Amino acid sequence: MFAQQIIWFPSQASTTASRVDLLLYMLTTICGAVGLSVAVTLIYFAVRYRRRSNTPTPAEMRGNRPLELFWTITPMFIFIGFFVAGAIVYFDAYRAPDDATVVYVVGKQWMWKFQHPEGQREINELHVPVGQPFKLMLTSEDVIHSFFVPAFRVHMDVLPGRYSSVWFQPIRPGHYHLFCSQYCGTNHAGMVGTVHVMEPAEYERWLHLNAEGSMALEGRKVFLKYRCISCHSADENARAPVLEDLYLRPVHLRDGSTVIADDDYIRESVYDPGKKIVLGWDNLMPTYKGQVSPEEINQLIAYLKSLHRGETPNRVEEFAPPAATPPINSK
Amino acid sequence: MSIAIQPRENYLNTTTGVLSWLLTKDHKRIALLYLITVTVMFFLGGVAITIVRLNLMTPDSGLVSADTYNKLFTMHGVIMVFFFLVPVVPTVLGNFCLPLMIGAKDLAFPRLNLASWYLFVLGAVWALYAMLAGGLDTGWTFYTPYTTSSSHSNVIPALIGIVIVGFSSILTGLNFIVTVHRLRAPGLTWWRLPIFVWTIYATSFIFLLATPTVAMALILEIVERLWGIGIFDPALGGDPLLFQHLFWFYSHPAVYIMILPGMGIVSEVIPCFSRKNLYGYTFVALSSFGIASLSFLVWAHHMFVAGISLYAAMIFSLLSYLVAVPSAIKVFNWTATLYKGSISFEAPMLYALGFVCLFTAGGLTGLFLACLGMDMHVHDTYFVIAHFHFIMVGGMVMAYMSGLHYWWPKITGRMYSEWWSKLSALIIFIGFFLTFLPQFIVGYAGMPRRYNHYPPEFQVWNVMSSAGASILGVGYVLPLCYLILSLWYGKPAGPNPWGATGLEWQTPSPPPTENFATTPVVVRGPYEYHVEKAQNEL
């Protein structure tokens, strides 16, 4: 933690990052040298030629044309060098490779909404695999925002009414800040998110299991819809086994046998819960035959596949809101 | 040359009463009216940023709500830019010194000058009303469509105030230009003008050509917000970038409105305290015009990632580098002026040397931002904040302090405490570095500007910056105290306490209402310290 605070450079997590840092090193070296030499000269002159009691009135010194031209023209050439170096990086940073995956991004006060080509949607989080170029098509629902991921060194304003685009190719797994850097109103500082760069295999798993629009997430909704959570909860008041890390693991039954928790077992447990009772639990569960559709069973299975330790939702009692509830977002 | 004794009657005591000040046509009195107004504005802006910096001490924004925070940084930006940095040197020191430096009795249009001050006050009242009664949360850049359709704060009165102040600037600039053209003393040719006059002239030129566009852009915003019709709002068919173009067409040159007169001051002070003529006078004078002209060609470098076309970005990046050349010329020439000089370190000189260091750092980091590839990363982060504060606070305010200390004996006829003034110059320099150096780092690390809470890894730098700001704050309050005290306890300054060569030093301090008993005749260029030995002994 402390080490993170000391190392102030954001990590170089995209192909662009190292090139931008290279520009920084180049500019810092040259400008630093110039700045330091001016400062040193200034201090040296100030000390060396300080007025002493016997200092005579200095002689006239009007200037020197070759010298003036020298320090007019030299910076000009250096600056053109800077321009070319910067323009190349900029040009490449705006030119997405043709095979880039396109993700649509919508900014609104004060959140980021992402939509992957496969249809998965995310809010304030963006999951991307390492090594694959991504092109973001950015637009805004209201005011101007700006998409900024320091670790990628990319930055693009998000305008309402049109698309702007930005691309990056992540090269290092990790979790990186996503900021809105164009002032957009009261909660501007809250318009932040995280970009999760994952190994490709992990990303594949995530893509199918976690994102909105995926089977797993639909399954999670089914899980909550039928109030499965009220018994299969992860707290001490649970009245049924917790379902974390269940899929394809052995389950010990009350009759002493063991089954593997595969698709069939899960379907059976929903439609005919009394058939195989888990060791240590009573059979309280009614049958859901006729209520849970086969599609919903598939979604539930996908959800359980993705459900890992500590990921069971909290049990929250639901109440109908009172009639005169103020809108949620007003404070 | 002229009167050496302390005059009984001067512009300060020739007439008395509040009305004699409020209806004065004397450029010197109007300068003092401005001095009081902008000082009040400076400290108001300072209070706002103090709270902002305190809030940023912790990552989770413990002090004020997000809404209040936004209103505070907007207040800081609006006040400091439109009501302090842009007007301060032209209206205070320019107003006071310009006629004196060219040997004129007054500006070309004295009534217009007073009208400018009233416009300024009127604009300030509108803007302050907007910001204190309810607040303004748009940021000083007023980007659409946030400003026109989303903000629920007092946008319209604030915009009206700024448009009014814009007209005040325009009239001031007009006055200066005509004055320099028409009222120069006999013998005072263009190549004998002090650099301060050159830079004020170049600044006026920017006032006149840049301010109208921002006034129009803001008027269009008022129209859009008032009647809900689209000019810039994309939901209604407009283009928000058009506003940014018009805004930066003014606001980039406005940076040079701020810095050019500062360069002028430093070009007066450094020769005076090194007892040498300014190295490369012609180049320094012409580079003022170079800066003023080129400053109009670079505005879109504020918009590299705003969605402008690639070609436009390339063109503006290249042009942005060009504007750095004349600035570099000035820095090199100031340094060369010190060479083999006879340098003394009174407060104005300390501030001026501080200016050269800080301005150089600010200018060099500007090269980072003009670099397309870099700007892509640091745009709208604290790196930008640090850069423009190096220019505006490190550069401009240091130069203003230098000029204020340089001409204070002329303005009031009194000397201030030498020890305290040197101490405060030192404190400001150190406080400044502590405040803004960490912001470069935290900016490159990715902290966006205008965030009231931020990831905890940025805290170290923010705490350092806030600590520095408190030192800086002390540095700014000190001069307020000892300068005011000098009015009563300062020893009389005499007409020329620094042994300087300008025409303004050849009249008593404080000057009489008509400036010069007889119109002076100029026979030499400025900064002829080597021939003015008699002058030095005054």
Place this chain on the structure above:
Amino acid sequence: MTEKRTPSVTTYMIVCALLIVLTVLTVTVSFFDLPGIWHVVLGLCIAAVKGALVVVFFMHALISSRVTWIVIAVACFWLCLLLMLGLTDYFTRGLVPFMTGH
């Protein structure tokens, strides 16, 4: 007072007549079925000629000092600067095919 050759009343009359003829011309041009851009180009060219006539004769730029000419030149130049640099962006957006939205 500048006692340079002040234009005569006849000159003023001729200039005014010329201006009216040009006004009629510019309105007439708008009746030709040209592509939209040509209406603007022709209209602005005629307007530039008319503007120049007003500035040179009515505003006495012809007999004014050098400073006046400089002010005129600066104003025209800066107007062009604003328009040309500003429109650079608008003309070139969408020219780069691989940058959607630009």
Place this chain on the structure above:
Amino acid sequence: MSYEPSYATMRLRDELDQTAVVFHPLEEQYRNLEEQHEAGTLGMWVFLATEVMFFGALFLGLGAYHIHYGPAFEKASEKLNWVIGGLNTIVLLVSSLFMVLAVHYAKAGHRKHLMTFLGLTALLGGMFLVLKGFEYYTDYRDNLIPGWRFDDQEWVKEGLTPEQVPQVKLFLIFYWVMTGLHGVHVTVGIIAVLVLLVLARRGTFTPVYYSPVDVTALYWHFVDTVWIFLLPMLYLLGTHTLADLHIL
């Protein structure tokens, strides 16, 4: 304020209808009247340069949108009342002629002619405003005021797509802002000319002191020049046919 006797006036007095020595206001910062006159003229020129940029911002906006929304702009432009727009151009041009003649006679010391032409200038300025008012009325009648009287459907019937309707509004907003702002300038000009008229009546102006007339004339011509550019930029974008005459 001090006074400088104008000897030129005495020299010319036989040719003039004034017989007394006239004193002219000379502000203390000037050495003589000529310097004061030149400062005034230069001040006005510089102010006009500012005005150029002021209107320039609007021209940039109009131009930028025109590049992107050409067809809608042309369609909208055709709906404007070009007949009055054109007539008003001529009205302003003639008023400029009268103004320059006023300066001419002020310089010649011909007070009666000066007053006549100042009066005619103000009259034509007033006529411009009246015509403008009538034009605004026809705009009101034809539903050309976005935000107040505007009908999206009419424009769709004209053959525009619904996306182009906001572009039409954009054009009309620029039309209103630009002509409105120009109208304000004309009004200010008329007031200034009327003030001159009163001063001229009192015999303030002489061949050595007519700087206010000269300076006001510069402003008046500038306002005229702005209109010269507004005409093609607003009224003449599209293709007119003789059938358009009915818009009167």
